[in-house]
Amino acid sequence: MPLSEHSRCQASGDQMLVDAARLGDRAAFGRLYDRYARLVHGVLLARVPREAVDDLVQDVFITALRRLSTLRETASFGAWLATIARNRAHDYHRRAPPEDQLMGEESGQDIHLATSRGDHEGQAHAILEAIRSLSEAYRETLILRLVEGMTGPEIAARTGMTHGSVRVNLHRGMQQLRAKLSAHLDNDGSQPKTG
Numbered sequence: 711m712p713l714s715e716h717s718r719c720q721a722s723g724d725q726m727l728v729d730a731a732r733l734g735d736r737a738a739f740g741r742l743y744d745r746y747a748r749l750v751h752g753v754l755l756a757r758v759p760r761e762a763v764d765d766l767v768q769d770v771f772i773t774a775l776r777r778l779s780t781l782r783e784t785a786s787f788g789a790w791l792a793t794i795a796r797n798r799a800h801d802y803h804r805r806a807p808p809e810d811q812l813m814g815e816e817s818g819q820d821i822h823l824a825t826s827r828g829d830h831e832g833q834a835h836a837i838l839e840a841i842r843s844l845s846e847a848y849r850e851t852l853i854l855r856l857v858e859g860m861t862g863p864e865i866a867a868r869t870g871m872t873h874g875s876v877r878v879n880l881h882r883g884m885q886q887l888r889a890k891l892s893a894h895l896d897n898d899g900s901q902p903k904t905g
Contacts, residue, residue, distance in 0.1 A: 728784040743771055746788060749868045750795045752854040757799035770795045789870030840890045848883030855880055
């Protein structure tokens, strides 16, 4: 099935599920949750501390369920949900004490400390912190691809971005990520693996 046809079929399926969920069908909303949980998780992981993500994913879906009647274009459910997740992340930071901010001057230090530990968890933490230090567009797209395992076409279909934008963000983001990890590798001699 051609990619654009696949996207149209998914949008059509989302429309049917949204319409059913609006009528009170909890199973339909559950299927939407299953389809979009990785997207919401990735959007939040790009913006808030890891330990807050799971609770915020639930908050986003509860908010979406309550506001489902306000969604104007049911085919845009994924983009609408991603916006709710981004707004929830902003709310999280407005309410969090200043020292809990995700992106601070210590971010580079966190990468260095994590990579110097030499274990897989430390390497994963270092890579995540390096991704989080990138600009927002690259950060979100890379997390959706590398952490959540979504393909480029999936990211485009679910976020409402164009395929070209996703491709550019992934390409440029990976270049910046490699450069950032190489710089830290040069500084401490350990080697985080990206694959």
